[in-house]
Amino acid sequence: MLVQLTVSDLVGILKKEFPKLVEKEPKSVEKAEEQSPKEGPTFTGRLLYGIHGIESFFNVSHRTAQEWKNTWLKPAIKQNGRKIVTDAAFALILFEKNGTEKAKGHMQKVYGKNYRKK
Numbered sequence: 001m002l003v004q005l006t007v008s009d010l011v012g013i014l015k016k017e018f019p020k021l022v023e024k025e026p027k028s029v030e031k032a033e034e035q036s037p038k039e040g041p042t043f044t045g046r047l048l049y050g051i052h053g054i055e056s057f058f059n060v061s062h063r064t065a066q067e068w069k070n071t072w073l074k075p076a077i078k079q080n081g082r083k084i085v086t087d088a089a090f091a092l093i094l095f096e097k098n099g100t101e102k103a104k105g106h107m108q109k110v111y112g113k114n115y116r117k118k
Contacts (some may be wrong), residue, residue, distance in 0.1 A: 040075065040090065041075065041076050041077075041078075041087035041090040042087060042089075042090070043078065043085065043087050045087065045088065045089045046087075046088040046089065047085055047086065047087065047088065048085070048086040048087075048088050048091070049084065049085060049086075050083075050084050051065050051066055051069065051084065052065075053084075053086060054068065054069060054073070054084075054086055054091075057086075057088060057091070058095070069084070069086075072094055072097075072098035072099075073086070073091055073094055073095075075090070075094060076090040076091040076094055
């Protein structure tokens with residue numbers, strides 16, 4: 001006999017059948033169900049520093065890097081005065097969503113077949 005249960009169904013059955021065994025549920029299970037994956041920059045992976053970092057990462061001119069920083073790349077950037085730090089992984093996600101077709105073609109040309117074009 002094959003039975004399919006979700007985790008919450010199994011926990012419910014265990015609570016009914018073995019109340020002393022399952023009196024205290026781990027808090028981490030409850031928190032894991034409530035939390036959704038964080039969307040946005042984490043600033044834990046590769047970081048780009050300054051406009052020059054954006055220029056070299058995307059292989060674009062200074063003017064283009066400045067324009068991107070002020071528009072669609074803004075959510076991936078932390079800026080304090082003249083200091084600029086960009087989350088590279090989130091910048092790529094934003095680039096794939098918002099970058100122009102011309103720019104995406106350029107990235108594929110620069111980075112080769114390893115770059116995914118959407």
